[in-house]
Structures are given as structure tokens and as C-alpha cells.
Amino acid sequence: MNHRMSSRVIEEPGDQGRRIGAYRGAEPGPLVICIASLHGNEPAGIAALERVLDVLSSNRFRMHGDLVGLRGNLQARRAGTRFIDEDLNRVWQRERVDAVLESLRSGESAPEGDGGPIVGSAELAEQRDLLAAFRAEDRRARGPIHVLDLHTTSSESAPFTTLGDTLQNRALALRLPVPVVLGLEEQIDGAMLHYFDRLGWANIGIEAGQHEAASSIEVHEEAVWILLETLGLIEEGSAPGPGDLRARLARRAEGLPRVLDVRYRHVVSEEDEFRMHPGFRNFDVVEAGQELGADRTGPVRTAFAGRVFLPLYQRQGDDGFFIVRQRAAEWLTVSRLLRTAGADRAATWLPGVRPHPARSDAVVVARWARNRGVIGLLHLMGFTARGESGGAVMVRRQEGPARQPESASTGG
Ligand SMILES: [Zn+2]
Known part of the structure; x- marks a missing residue:
């Protein structure tokens, strides 16, 4: 049986559409969705995905699963700016996403003003289109979904990953031999990756280096290849390039802490x-x-x-x-053990922590108890502070596959 012949690249008409491209494996398997240029001044991810997709198709790689590359902020990319009206990586608050999903379902334009999205915002249109694209990918998926959000930084930097600290996101990040930075998403309200936690899709952000550096493209390429291998889409050792792929990426972050x-x-x-x-x-x-x-x-x-x-x-x-x-490596082990043992249910035994009156997945922390000790323990147990609550409300992160009502296809 020749699997190679039925793997194929799906290209969008024109070369500046939402989709950079896709490679559909001959066999079912995980779906890896890569998003590049969520910030319009970060072109490296697009170039990296074009290269990876090109190598996959010209070598007719035998693949188990599917790789999809999406452009994030099309209008800002054309303008070469981080964003047009609003930062597209700060607009994924639950209420706003719900409003945009509702407008997608009813076929109307999204409601604007009155605390909702900015009226006529360029990014509102991008967000709506992205949500529709995620829904379409969810329907096409033939296995578990993993999301890679490809970014670069304004300063020179060694590569690193960021994530919402769930066990499945950690497991995904630790497949890459670069530092993992915890707690960034908690500081930033409305980051896109929050949305994938809600769907139960494993997700990480990959920061490759300086916006214009050629090495940033290489880092994104290496990261995507390593994940295609370690997630089982392609055979170990089959990614192209000289020498050991992991060693090459690890050298770029030499001497830095793991977590x-x-x-x-x-x-x-x-x-x-x-x-x-x-x-x-x-x-x-x-x-x-x-x-x-x-x-x-x-x-x-x-x-x-x-x-x-x-x-x-x-x-x-x-x-x-x-x-x-x-952060000491043992901390990761302790918190994994606590979470798998269900210690999060004991959160309300902590001083000053009581159940949330309306949400079963949240606790309320009294003002006097908002110190490093209590908040630190809640982090270990898998709770996170969300946006404007300032630590008053800590929400338990969702682990594993989403419940039906939260799936991207049904909206919710
Ligand atoms: Zn960025």
C-alpha cells in the first residue's frame, strides 16, 4: 500500500489568504494547527511554515495526521504593524469570544460598542474569521488537536515557550529543548491561547527570537519538525537538515534554566x-x-x-x-502529583479560600489571604488568576478534552 501518494498539500487560491497551507497525511492522526503573524510585524512563522509545508509535499512525506498553517492578523501583516486597532492577542476574553461566536452562528456581524469589541475594529473582523477557521479545522480533525502560536520578539532573544499551565500544555512544551516560561498568560488578559484551553486543545506559544532575524525562521522550523516527530505524525529522525534536530535547537538556548x-x-x-x-x-x-x-x-x-x-x-x-x-524542576513534579491526585478539591481547606458561589471550577480568595503562600499553593493545585479579578477569584484550569458544549464546532 502506497501511503505517499495520497498525502497532499492544500493551497489556498492567492498567497495571502487565512491559510498558509495544509498537509494532509495518508493516515489519520493528530492535527497540528500553527498560527503565525498573530502580530502583523512578526513574519518569521509564515516563512517557516511555507518551508515545512514545501518540504513535506515535495518529498511526499508519509504522515499520520495533519498539519495546518494559518495567518493570524492578515491586515496588520499587510501593513507590517503589530496591529491596526487592537492587539489581536488581547481580545480573547470569554464574553467577547462568546459574542463573536454567537454572531457567527446567526450570520450577523458581531455586536459592537458598550464594552464589547471596538466599533469597526480591524481585529474584530480578524477574530471572527479566525474563529470560523478554527471551527472548520475542528470538523476536519482526525485526532487530538495541538495548537502552536508562532511569535517573535522586538529584542534579541533565545527561543522559549509560553503556556497556560495545564498538564497537557506542559507536556507539549517539554517536548521542545528550550526554556518554558510560566505565568506570562496569567499576566495578560485576553491572550488567544486561553481560548484553546477552553476547547481542551493542547497549546503553546513559541517565541523564536528577534522579529527580523533569519534564525527566528529556523527556530520555528525546528520546533515544528520536532513536534511533528514527537507527536507521531512523522517518523523519528525523518525531519530534514544536518545533524541532530533537538541538539540544534537546544544550542540556541544554551545555559538558560529549563523552567x-x-x-x-x-x-x-x-x-x-x-x-x-x-x-x-x-x-x-x-x-x-x-x-x-x-x-x-x-x-x-x-x-x-x-x-x-x-x-x-x-x-x-x-x-x-x-x-x-x-523555577526548580521539582516544582513541576510536585504540582503534577497534586493535580493528578485531585488535591485541587482540597483548595477550600486553605485559610481564606472558599468556594465560588456560582462556579464549581473557581474559588474566592479573601483579601487578607492573597499572599505568596496561599496563591502559590493554588497555582500548584492548577488554579489561575483571571484578568481583572486581581487574585480575588482563582479559576481551576481545564484539563484534557473539552466537554461537548465547549467544542469549537458547536461554538459555546
Ligand atoms: Zn507576538
């Missing part, structure tokens, strides 16, 4: 006129009290020692910088 978490976020607004001092690379070690930049009021220093993370070297964005620190 880090975010300890501090410096929020900036346009009026602050914040300027990062030049020369900081991602993960550079900084000391407590060190001057990292300046704003209208004078020098800006970090209160925490650690490593500077995502320093802002572009015009758009509301994160000046983050400080991250190494």
Missing part, C-alpha cells in the same frame, strides 16, 4: 513615555534596583533581581518589561 516563571510586570501606557535603555537582551540577568529604562517621571528600576524578559523595543505595546526567575 522560569514571571515574578513582575512593568505596565506602561502611552502617556508614560517609557523608554527601555538600549542593549538589553531577553533573559539578561539583572539586579534588584538596577535602572532598566526611563519614563516621564525619571529612571525606571526593577525592584526584583532575576532575568529581564520581553523588554519593549517597539512603539506599540503596554508591557515595558517583565522579570522572570528560575
Whole structure:
């Protein structure tokens, strides 16, 4: 039986559509959905996916499962800017997504204004189209779905992954030999990856390096190939290129901790006129009290020692910088054991923590109990703070396949 002949690339007409392309395996298996250029000034992911899809099709790879590449923010990509009206990676709050899904179902345009999406926002149209695309991919899937969100940074950086800290997302991230940064998504309200947690699809963000660096394209390529191999879509060792693929990617993050978490976020607004001092690379070690930049009021220093993370070297964005620190590997083991043992059900035994009156998957933390100890234990148990609640409400992360009403096909 010749499996090779029936694998094929599906190309969209025109070359700037939502789909970069897809490669459908001869055999069923996992579906890997890659999203590139969710920020329009980050073209590396698109180039990487074009290369991977090209190699798959020209070599007629035998594949178990399917690979799909989608463009994130089409309009911003054409303009070469991070976004047009709103950051497309900050608009995935549950209520907004529900409103857009509802409009898709009824065939109307999404409701706008009154706290909803920005009226006439370019990104509202992108989001609506992306949600329709995810729904279509969900229908075509012939196995479990994994999502890779391919990004680059304004500063020079070693590659790393970000994720909502569920066990299945961790397992996916740990397949790649680069640092895992925990806690970033908790700091950022409305990141797209939240939506996939809700669907029960394993998902990670991959940050490959500086926006324009040629190496960023290579990192994304290497990451996609490694995941195609380790998820079983293609045979181990069949990815192209010289030498060992994992060793090649690992060398790019040499000397960095395996797991880090975010300890501090410096929020900036346009009026602050914040300027990062030049020369900081991602993960550079900084000391407590060190001057990292300046704003209208004078020098800006970090209160925490650690490593500077995502320093802002572009015009758009509301994160000046983050400080991250190494997290001991044992922490991952302890929290995995706690979660699989169902210790999350004991969360309300903690001082100052009571059940949420309306949600079975959430707890309410009294103001006096919102200290590192209690919040840290809740993190270990798999709870996360969500957006505006400021730690008052901690929600248990959903693990594993979604319940029926939450599937992308039915909306919800
Ligand atoms: Zn980005």
C-alpha cells in the first residue's frame, strides 16, 4: 500500500489568504494547527511554515495526521504593524469570544460598542474569521488537536515557550529543548491561547527570537519538525537538515534554566513615555534596583533581581518589561502529583479560600489571604488568576478534552 501518494498539500487560491497551507497525511492522526503573524510585524512563522509545508509535499512525506498553517492578523501583516486597532492577542476574553461566536452562528456581524469589541475594529473582523477557521479545522480533525502560536520578539532573544499551565500544555512544551516560561498568560488578559484551553486543545506559544532575524525562521522550523516527530505524525529522525534536530535547537538556548516563571510586570501606557535603555537582551540577568529604562517621571528600576524578559523595543505595546526567575524542576513534579491526585478539591481547606458561589471550577480568595503562600499553593493545585479579578477569584484550569458544549464546532 502506497501511503505517499495520497498525502497532499492544500493551497489556498492567492498567497495571502487565512491559510498558509495544509498537509494532509495518508493516515489519520493528530492535527497540528500553527498560527503565525498573530502580530502583523512578526513574519518569521509564515516563512517557516511555507518551508515545512514545501518540504513535506515535495518529498511526499508519509504522515499520520495533519498539519495546518494559518495567518493570524492578515491586515496588520499587510501593513507590517503589530496591529491596526487592537492587539489581536488581547481580545480573547470569554464574553467577547462568546459574542463573536454567537454572531457567527446567526450570520450577523458581531455586536459592537458598550464594552464589547471596538466599533469597526480591524481585529474584530480578524477574530471572527479566525474563529470560523478554527471551527472548520475542528470538523476536519482526525485526532487530538495541538495548537502552536508562532511569535517573535522586538529584542534579541533565545527561543522559549509560553503556556497556560495545564498538564497537557506542559507536556507539549517539554517536548521542545528550550526554556518554558510560566505565568506570562496569567499576566495578560485576553491572550488567544486561553481560548484553546477552553476547547481542551493542547497549546503553546513559541517565541523564536528577534522579529527580523533569519534564525527566528529556523527556530520555528525546528520546533515544528520536532513536534511533528514527537507527536507521531512523522517518523523519528525523518525531519530534514544536518545533524541532530533537538541538539540544534537546544544550542540556541544554551545555559538558560529549563523552567522560569514571571515574578513582575512593568505596565506602561502611552502617556508614560517609557523608554527601555538600549542593549538589553531577553533573559539578561539583572539586579534588584538596577535602572532598566526611563519614563516621564525619571529612571525606571526593577525592584526584583532575576532575568529581564520581553523588554519593549517597539512603539506599540503596554508591557515595558517583565522579570522572570528560575523555577526548580521539582516544582513541576510536585504540582503534577497534586493535580493528578485531585488535591485541587482540597483548595477550600486553605485559610481564606472558599468556594465560588456560582462556579464549581473557581474559588474566592479573601483579601487578607492573597499572599505568596496561599496563591502559590493554588497555582500548584492548577488554579489561575483571571484578568481583572486581581487574585480575588482563582479559576481551576481545564484539563484534557473539552466537554461537548465547549467544542469549537458547536461554538459555546
Ligand atoms: Zn507576538
